[in-house]
Amino acid sequence: MAKLLLLPGDGIGPEVMAEVKKLIDFMNAHGFGHFEIEEDLVGGSCYEAHKVAITEPTMRKAHAADAVIFGAVGGPQWDSVAYDVRPEAGLLRLRKELGLFANIRPAICYPALAESSSLKREVVDGLDIIILRELTGGVYFGEPKTITDLGNGQKRAIDTQVYDTYEIERIGRVAFELARKRRNKVTSMEKRNVMKTGVLWHEVVKELHAREFKDVTLEHQLADAGGMQLVRWPKQFDVIVTDNLFGDMLSDIAAMLTGSLGMLPSASLGEVDTKTKKRKAMYEPVHGSAPDIAGKGIANPIAMLASFGMALRYSLNMGKEADQIDAAISAALAQGLRTADIKSAGATVVTTSQMGDAIVGEMKKLAA
Ligand code: NAD
Numbered sequence: 501m502a503k504l505l506l507l508p509g510d511g512i513g514p515e516v517m518a519e520v521k522k523l524i525d526f527m528n529a530h531g532f533g534h535f536e537i538e539e540d541l542v543g544g545s546c547y548e549a550h551k552v553a554i555t556e557p558t559m560r561k562a563h564a565a566d567a568v569i570f571g572a573v574g575g576p577q578w579d580s581v582a583y584d585v586r587p588e589a590g591l592l593r594l595r596k597e598l599g600l601f602a603n604i605r606p607a608i609c610y611p612a613l614a615e616s617s618s619l620k621r622e623v624v625d626g627l628d629i630i631i632l633r634e635l636t637g638g639v640y641f642g643e644p645k646t647i648t649d650l651g652n653g654q655k656r657a658i659d660t661q662v663y664d665t666y667e668i669e670r671i672g673r674v675a676f677e678l679a680r681k682r683r684n685k686v687t688s689m690e691k692r693n694v695m696k697t698g699v700l701w702h703e704v705v706k707e708l709h710a711r712e713f714k715d716v717t718l719e720h721q722l723a724d725a726g727g728m729q730l731v732r733w734p735k736q737f738d739v740i741v742t743d744n745l746f747g748d749m750l751s752d753i754a755a756m757l758t759g760s761l762g763m764l765p766s767a768s769l770g771e772v773d774t775k776t777k778k779r780k781a782m783y784e785p786v787h788g789s790a791p792d793i794a795g796k797g798i799a800n801p802i803a804m805l806a807s808f809g810m811a812l813r814y815s816l817n818m819g820k821e822a823d824q825i826d827a828a829i830s831a832a833l834a835q836g837l838r839t840a841d842i843k844s845a846g847a848t849v850v851t852t853s854q855m856g857d858a859i860v861g862e863m864k865k866l867a868a
Contacts, residue, residue: 501534502816505565507542507558510587511789512852513571515797516804519856520569523805523825526860530867532821533812538565542594543573543587543789553590562594563780567815569808570594570784575791587789595635598780600768601667602674603633603747604810605786607734607754607764608826612833616759616842619731624757629737630678631754633747634671635768637663638697640744663697663743668704674769675741676713681819685717685738689726689746701743727753751786761787762800762841765807767814781815783807793840797851800839802829805859828862 504524508517527533540558541549553573562568573587583589594600609617609627617624642660649655675686688705692698702720709718721729723746729736730753742750755764764787770780785803793799806829813822837858838847850858 503566504537505561505568506539507570509543509571509573510575511791511794512799515799516801517571519801520808522856542590544578552585567811568782572789574789599770601636602769603635604767605631605751609758610830610833613759630739631751632675632741634743637667638744661697672705672708675739676716679716679739683738687719687740689721689723689742760841764803767810783811798840799852800841801852801856824866828859831862832858
């Protein structure tokens with residue numbers, strides 16, 4: 501039995517999470533798995549109830565769950581609440597306390613959506629790559645991080661890019677293990693030509709490969725050249741592993757390859773617990789709470805549903821069922837069904853719930 505904590509959050513979060521619940525109910529009823537779910541508040545909705553962005557009991561449940569399934573947080577009504585209880589504080593606390601250092605973002609281009617990409621069909625059609633971003637180190641967290649008044653009318657800003665061997669090694673290990681279950685290729689991206697962290701990154705990944713993962717093909721690219729290759733011919737990649745800063749940018753570039761924000765799932769993984777052999781993990785769509793469309797029932801639930809699919813793949817050892825969810829999404833799109841964000845000429849525009857029903861309907865066909 502899998503224990504899941506659902507945290508729908510704010511805005512369209514609860515609307516897209518409702519489709520995950522629909523899918524879970526179907527899977528429980530039809531022998532696709534046995535999920536026990538708990539649901540709690542996070543973000544602005546938690547602030548309204550408890551004056552904090554996440555409560556202690558919810559954090560305890562997150563630690564105890566096999567996986568946390570997260571919707572989205574935030575909205576203009578909480579723009580002026582105190583910094584430490586703002587909606588995003590709930591998300592950041594979860595990431596920090598669960599030690600989620602590995603952020604997996606697949607960029608998959610469903611054939612039916614190849615026309616929505618800004619690139620040519622042949623460049624993106626059938627694309628299936630992963631950007632693996634280091635999430636807890638690097639320049640976003642390194643100290644010193646200051647702005648100093650130099651007293652002569654000038655100020656000086658400092659950010660520190662810092663990586664230790666263990667941080668590079670553990671993200672490298674996730675990359676090689678992911679690749680082994682896919683097309684067996686890792687591309688490591690850094691800037692060793694101008695950055696010391698790049699020199700160490702390159703060295704540690706290379707040594708780890710030689711020591712433990714010789715069966716996987718390893719390539720190194722400078723991150724700027726890698727960005728160019730990502731839009732030139734993205735199908736050359738399988739798993740791209742990179743640091744926090746480059747990963748932030750490269751994953752957004754990869755996002756555009758696939759069309760819409762409403763299509764993009766993500767997973768964030770922590771260390772493997774030596775006793776239980778399990779990882780702490782959280783799964784969430786890349787998009788935010790989309791206040792502009794919240795409450796209208798038109799949000800695209802695919803990023804959320806695909807995030808649940810990633811939980812099956814990476815936390816619950818249910819790769820076959822994860823493949824079935826991906827196939828059901830692909831089939832619903834191939835029927836010509838589109839939420840408003842991905843609509844195209846000749847397609848049928850559907851609501852959030854109709855898209856969820858269609859995907860569950862395709863799962864039913866797979867079960868038959
Ligand atoms: P957003 O991702 O919420 O929305 C950007 C645009 O994409 C909007 O036009 C929105 O309507 C559209 N969009 C997003 N998801 C969609 C979906 N599933 N279906 C259809 N259209 C979709 O980003 P934003 O507008 O910059 O931020 C809105 C709020 O969300 C802010 O409060 C921000 O802080 C928060 N946010 C939260 C997260 C998170 O919870 N992980 C991430 C990003 C932003």
